[in-house]
Amino acid sequence: MGWVCFTRRRTQSLRFSCFRIRIRHTMAKRQGQMMFVDGEHKPYIEESTEECENALSALLPAHIRKLTIKEIAARAVVRDILRTPSLVTQNSKIAFLFLTHGTLPFEELWDEFFKGHEGKFSIYIHTFKERPIHISPHFYDREIHSDEVTWGRTSMVDAEKRLLVNALEDPENQHFVLLSESCIPLHTFDYTYRYLLYSNVSFIESFVDPGPHGTGRHMEHMLPEITKENFRKGAQWFTMKREHAVIVMADSLYYSKFSKYCGLGLESNKNCTADEHYLATFFSKIDPMGISNWSVTYVDWSKRRRHPKTYRAHEISLEFMNSVSSEEMSVHVTSLGEVCSCDFLSVSLSLFILLLVVLKHGELHWPCTWNGITRPCYLFARKFHPDALDTLVNLFQNYTSTVV
Numbered sequence: 001m002g003w004v005c006f007t008r009r010r011t012q013s014l015r016f017s018c019f020r021i022r023i024r025h026t027m028a029k030r031q032g033q034m035m036f037v038d039g040e041h042k043p044y045i046e047e048s049t050e051e052c053e054n055a056l057s058a059l060l061p062a063h064i065r066k067l068t069i070k071e072i073a074a075r076a077v078v079r080d081i082l083r084t085p086s087l088v089t090q091n092s093k094i095a096f097l098f099l100t101h102g103t104l105p106f107e108e109l110w111d112e113f114f115k116g117h118e119g120k121f122s123i124y125i126h127t128f129k130e131r132p133i134h135i136s137p138h139f140y141d142r143e144i145h146s147d148e149v150t151w152g153r154t155s156m157v158d159a160e161k162r163l164l165v166n167a168l169e170d171p172e173n174q175h176f177v178l179l180s181e182s183c184i185p186l187h188t189f190d191y192t193y194r195y196l197l198y199s200n201v202s203f204i205e206s207f208v209d210p211g212p213h214g215t216g217r218h219m220e221h222m223l224p225e226i227t228k229e230n231f232r233k234g235a236q237w238f239t240m241k242r243e244h245a246v247i248v249m250a251d252s253l254y255y256s257k258f259s260k261y262c263g264l265g266l267e268s269n270k271n272c273t274a275d276e277h278y279l280a281t282f283f284s285k286i287d288p289m290g291i292s293n294w295s296v297t298y299v300d301w302s303k304r305r306r307h308p309k310t311y312r313a314h315e316i317s318l319e320f321m322n323s324v325s326s327e328e329m330s331v332h333v334t335s336l337g338e339v340c341s342c343d344f345l346s347v348s349l350s351l352f353i354l355l356l357v358v359l360k361h362g363e364l365h366w367p368c369t370w371n372g373i374t375r376p377c378y379l380f381a382r383k384f385h386p387d388a389l390d391t392l393v394n395l396f397q398n399y400t401s402t403v404v
Contacts, residue, residue, distance in 0.1 A: 070253045071225055077250050078286045081243050088197050092174040095122050095167035099149075099159055100181040102130035104139065105386035109393055111136035113185045120193060122173055124166050126159050154259045156236070156275040164245050177239045182310070182383040183297065184392055186325040188400045192379050195296075199370055202244045205234030205295040206280035206288075207364055211335030217272040219261040226257055226281060233334075234280030237297035237382070244283070244290065254282045292370055294330035298381040301333040310383040313391045321399035330377045332364040 067075075098104065104125075114121060114136075123142045125132070128149045134140050144166045149155045160178060167173050175196045185192065196203075209215065218231040240248075255278065262272035283291045300309040368377035384392070 068225065074251065074253045074286070078247055081247050081250070082287065082290070084243060086174065086241060086243065088174055091119075091172050092197055093120055093122050093170070093172045094193060094196055095124060095170070095173040095176045097160070097163035097167060097176060097178045098123065098125045098181065099156075099163065099178060100125060100127045100132070102127050102181075103132045104134070104181050106181070106184055106384065106389060106392070107132075107134060107136050107139055108389060109184055109396060111138055112393065112396055113189055114138050117189045117193070120189070122167065122170060124163050126163050128159070152273040152275075153263045154274045156273075157255070157258070157278055160236070160275070161249065165249055168242070168245055168249065174242050175239060176242070176245050177380075178237055179297070179380060180237070180382055182385075183237075183380050184382070184384055186298070186321070186378055186381055186400065187376075191400075195375070195379060196239055199292075201290055201292045201370055202238065202240035202283070203294065203296045204238045204240060204244075204279055204283050204291040205330075205332065206232045206284045206291060206293050207234060207332045207334075207366075209233045209332075209334040213271060213335035216335070217262070217277065219272075221261045222257045225253060226285075230281060230285055231277065232280035232284045233276055233332075235295040235297065235299060236275035236279070237295050237299070237380070238279060239296055239379075241290075244287070247286065248279070248282075251282065254278070254285070292368075294332075294366055294368060294377060296377065296379040298324050298327070298378040299383070301331075304333065308383055310385050311388060312385045313388045316384075316388055316391050316395070318395055318398055321395055324378060324381055325376060325399055327377050328368055328374055330366045330368055332366070334364060 104110070123139060125139065125143045126146045126149075127143060128146050131143060132139075144162060146162070147155070147159070149159045163178070164176060167176055177196070187195075214233050215228045215231050218226070218228045222231075258274045258278040258281075262274045262277060300311075303309055367374050369375075
């Protein structure tokens with residue numbers, strides 16, 4: 001059974017007819033490119049179906065093909081939300097969203113970061129193994145209703161959305177930062193506050209990885225809304241403007257694609273992890289000019305393993321912390337360094353040329369520029385082992401004072 005699509009040119013437009021041909025036979029022999037059918041049964045043609053039209057539609061770029069009703073609705077919602085002006089006032093706050101297994105080993109360090117800035121931040125904690133015992137009053141009674149989270153599954157995205165929806169209830173929260181228990185701050189609160197609230201973008205990493213763990217994870221079931229060319233990758237550790245947080249909560253079309261077809265261990269696609277692809281792909285489609293394309297959370301993927309490097313106490317020095325906090329070039333590690341069945345045909349010509357220009361040893365390097373100015377890329381960093389706490393507390397005042 002297969003699809004046969006015919007193109008008929010009409011005045012200033014293209015019209016497509018699509019038929020599904022099903023061949024029933026007692027015996028079929030393939031010879032070269034021709035199929036010979038033996039027996040009494042003859043091929044017959046079914047009428048055009050929605051499945052067929054979707055398959056054909058996916059071959060066309062969105063500005064040519066007919067959009068689905070769900071796509072039109074999604075675009076209308078996004079357009080209206082983005083028209084709502086940002087209101088940064090003296091009461092505006094940053095919502096810090098901690099997605100944790102349980103304890104917060106760097107609570108003492110974060111307490112030092114938040115101290116003296118009450119009224120300019122709010123904290124929300126999603127914990128899915130054990131309820132932490134807090135030593136800082138800033139974290140007391142800040143847990144939200146939490147459900148079990150499995151790494152690599154859509155439940156990770158669901159937890160992020162639970163944090164967002166709780167934080168959105170406070171209208172003074174104007175920017176939202178997702179953090180893990182192994183994250184630490186790299187700058188003072190004042191610097192972080194200005195960096196985020198006075199930017200014109202959300203800091204969401206989104207890049208093309210034509211390797212097996214990038215576009216290689218795309219599923220045909222995601223068509224027609226998400227093509228291979230649309231498929232993006234990025235760290236889950238975002239910061240986003242309020243308008244973008246509202247858009248995430250309003251989305252069902254793109255979320256449903258990743259919920260159904262992107263999950264570690266799913267038979268359909270064993271390597272896909274929704275938290276690495278959903279937001280990166282979603283925002284590259286609905287508001288590509290509204291995101292930075294890099295994450296402000298530093299992570300070391302240089303070892304190219306399943307999880308990033310974890311820093312122990314003996315590896316941390318003032319020189320190292322200053323280097324990370326002042327870095328002005330972001331690095332996106334692709335899966336090109338592996339045995340590669342890379343699909344360069346899934347990206348546009350312009351993106352392909354860009355990849356050729358900036359790709360080095362399987363890495364993409366981008367300058368951290370927003371509002372027309374190049375600044376340090378990172379406000380936070382991970383992963384740090386709990387044994388690094390004392391070292392980091394002792395160095396905090398020094399390494400956070402290097403950038404004004």
